Amino acid sequence: MTEAACLAALAGSDQHDKARACQELVSVGTPAAVPALAALLDQENISDYARSALEGIKDPSASAALRKALGTAKGRQLAGVVNSLGVKRDPAAVGDLQKLALDAKSGVASEAVASLGMIASADATKTLQKILADGPADLKAPAAHAALMAAESLAKSGKPKDARPLLDAVVRAFPEGHLANVAKTQAVSLGAKRS
Numbered sequence: 614m615t616e617a618a619c620l621a622a623l624a625g626s627d628q629h630d631k632a633r634a635c636q637e638l639v640s641v642g643t644p645a646a647v648p649a650l651a652a653l654l655d656q657e658n659i660s661d662y663a664r665s666a667l668e669g670i671k672d673p674s675a676s677a678a679l680r681k682a683l684g685t686a687k688g689r690q691l692a693g694v695v696n697s698l699g700v701k702r703d704p705a706a707v708g709d710l711q712k713l714a715l716d717a718k719s720g721v722a723s724e725a726v727a728s729l730g731m732i733a734s735a736d737a738t739k740t741l742q743k744i745l746a747d748g749p750a751d752l753k754a755p756a757a758h759a760a761l762m763a764a765e766s767l768a769k770s771g772k773p774k775d776a777r778p779l780l781d782a783v784v785r786a787f788p789e790g791h792l793a794n795v796a797k798t799q800a801v802s803l804g805a806k807r808s
Contacts, residue, residue, distance in 0.1 A: 614633075614634070614637040614641070615641065616638065616641050616642060616643060616645065616646060618634075619634035619635075619637050619638050619641065619642070619646065620634070620645070620646060620649055622634035623635070623646075623649045623650070623653070624649070628658055628659060631653070631659050631662070632659060632662045635650065635653070635659070635662035635663050635665060635666040636662060636665070636666070638650065638666035638669070638670070639665055639666050639668070639669035640669065642666050642667075642669060642670045643670065643672070644670065644672040644674045644675070646666065646670065647667065647670060647672070647674045647675050647678050648678075650663045650666050650667050650670075650675075650678065651663075651667070651678035651681070651682065654667075654678070654679075654682045654685075654686060654690060654694060655682070655685060655686055655687075655690055657689070657690065660686075660690045660693060661693060664679070664693050664694065664696075664697045667679055667697060667701075668697050668700050668701055675701070676698070676701050676703040676705065676706070677705075679694050679697050679698050679701065679703070679706070680698065680703070680705065680706050680709060682694045683695070683698075683706075683709050683713075688720070691720070691721050692720075692721045692724045695710065695713060695721050695724040695725050695728050696724055696727070696728060698710065698728050698732075699724075699727060699728025699729070699730070699731035699732060700731065702731055702732050702733075703732065704732055704734045704736075704737075706728070706732070707729065707732060707734055707736045707737050707740075708736075710725045710728050710729050710732075710737070710740075711725075711729070711736070711737075711740045713725035714726045714729060714740060714744065714752070715740075715744075715748075717749060722749075722752055722755075723752065723755040726741065726744065726752060726755045726756050726759050727755060727758070727759050727762075729741055729759055729763075730756075730758070730759025730760060730761075730762040730763045731759075731762065731763075731766075732763075733762075733763035733766045733767055735775070737763065738760070738763050738767075738775065738778070738779055741756050741759055741760045741763060741779060741782070742760070742778060742779065742782045744756040745757060745760060745782040745783060745785065745786040746782065746785070746786070753786050753787075754787075754792070756786075757783045757786060757787055757792045757796075758792075760779040760780070760782060760783050760796075761779075761780075761783060761792070761795055761796060761799065763776075763779055764776035764777075764779040764780050764796075764799055765799065767779075768799070768802070768803055773803040776799070776803055777800065777803060780796040780797075780799050780800045780803070781796075781800075783795075783796035784796050784797060784800075
């Protein structure tokens, strides 16, 4: 299916055709498809497909469309948009994700925390450390998981010094148990990589 055929299907009314077009746009989509996909982000039965297509489009306009949807999406669609920004590792979304993570009424705090862990920028990791140090109790475990993911990503990208504070924050927040053990194991691995 060509991009033009996909866009024609998105303009139609058949939900199945729209879903199939979004699936195709994951691999053939260009910035030209972004406006049509963005228009579907608030439609309950098709938004997941549209987000997947936007995740596959490497152009900055796809991330911009997802960031814009943060202001209009609600409920499950908002959670999906937040997750997609994490999948795209969009550093421009960090400010909005920080607000959502620290707002108990947002309904997507855990999702925002997870996305910050996927992005793993300096600002994102500072927010994770803040939540682990003095954030709400119900966000500490999601923040620990996100911090472990961010630390692993940073280590793989050659930034072990940036990973260590995250691991230390996990151990301080959870001195006993599985999360502390994983953080300590990752820290040992970081030490081995330095030698």
